[in-house]
Amino acid sequence: MEDLIFEKAEIALLTINRPKALNALNPPLLNNLAGLLLSIRHDHAVRVLIVTGAGDRAFVAGADIAAMSEMTSVEGLEFSNLCHRVMAAFEDLPIPVIAAVNGFALGGGLELAMACDLVIASDKARFGQPEINLALIPGAGGTQRLPHRIGQVRARELIMTGDMIDAKTALEWGLINKLVGAEQLLPEARNLAAKLAAKSGVALRQAKAALRASFTMEEDAGLRFEQSAFGLAFASADRIEGTKAFVEKRDPKWQHR
Numbered sequence: 404m405e406d407l408i409f410e411k412a413e414i415a416l417l418t419i420n421r422p423k424a425l426n427a428l429n430p431p432l433l434n435n436l437a438g439l440l441l442s443i444r445h446d447h448a449v450r451v452l453i454v455t456g457a458g459d460r461a462f463v464a465g466a467d468i469a470a471m472s473e474m475t476s477v478e479g480l481e482f483s484n485l486c487h488r489v490m491a492a493f494e495d496l497p498i499p500v501i502a503a504v505n506g507f508a509l510g511g512g513l514e515l516a517m518a519c520d521l522v523i524a525s526d527k528a529r530f531g532q533p534e535i536n537l538a539l540i541p542g543a544g545g546t547q548r549l550p551h552r553i554g555q556v557r558a559r560e561l562i563m564t565g566d567m568i569d570a571k572t573a574l575e576w577g578l579i580n581k582l583v584g585a586e587q588l589l590p591e592a593r594n595l596a597a598k599l600a601a602k603s604g605v606a607l608r609q610a611k612a613a614l615r616a617s618f619t620m621e622e623d624a625g626l627r628f629e630q631s632a633f634g635l636a637f638a639s640a641d642r643i644e645g646t647k648a649f650v651e652k653r654d655p656k657w658q659h660r
């Protein structure tokens with residue numbers, strides 16, 4: 404899997420590694436990604452995942468345009484299924500996922516960042532949905548997730564013009580959580596990951612599931628979902644420990660169950 408570098412640890416680092424093509428996503432890479440995400444999903448030793456791009460130019464410059472230009476309609480359909488499976492696998496990981504955006508996050512690259520929970524970007528990052536310039540539209544969730552994150556007005560501008568925005572604008576528009584210098588990107592991502600890894604894993608999992616419901620459900624169903632998720636967190640050993648530790652004025656020791 405040369406196109407992916409996975410450093411397994413409690414705070415794991417996944418690097419998309421096709422720097423010569425600005426880390427564009429082609430079918431073999433996406434297939435590898437699907438397999439890797441499945442194994443991470445079932446690996447309880449990994450508590451937080453950071454995703455970044457190899458090199459100093461790109462996070463992911465989108466789906467591989469050269470590969471797409473050669474595809475038949477049937478292959479295009481298979482590619483579509485694969486893209487959706489990978490984005491869903493990212494979004495459905497029960498652990499927090501942080502995108503560390505080190506350069507271009509375009510098309511499928513921005514969609515990948517938006518399938519993560521938190522986004523930290525370096526001052527070299529550029530964001531956009533330039534599919535319109537290929538007579539395409541965002542195909543891995545961009546038309547839905549972008550307006551959800553930054554509102555209809557700005558999402559329409561990005562998707563219909565295909566223009567890119569810089570990291571400062573992305574911060575102002577609420578597309579990213581934090582903007583740092585290039586050297587500080589991975590250290591800051593690790594700091595944030597360490598903060599999350601110090602929380603109860605069971606509570607984080609329920610918080611993530613309930614936050615996702617705010618995107619996929621009507622408000623009434625979402626509020627009911629929140630009640631169930633709250634109930635599950637409440638039934639955990641960590642909830643007993645967390646509330647007890649507060650009363651006893653000490654730090655909690657999580658069991659993550």
Ligand code: DAK
Pocket residue numbers: 423424425427464465466467468469470479482483484486487507509510511512533534537539541542543
């Ligand atoms: N695909 C393939 N190769 C790419 C690429 C891409 N998306 N982006 C860059 N490259 C390659 C370039 O071809 C070049 O290769 P060589 O010529 O050196 O072999 C190398 O990376 C360096 O790029 P440039 O020479 O172009 O570098 P510049 O600094 O001049 O320009 C750029 C950087 C990022 C502005 C430019 O490379 C660019 O505009 N790239 C394309 C960005 C783009 O349009 N991205 C959106 C792609 S469409 C789907 C789901 C999702 C999608 C599709 C289907 N289904 C569910 C079906 C997603 C679609 C997309 O993402």
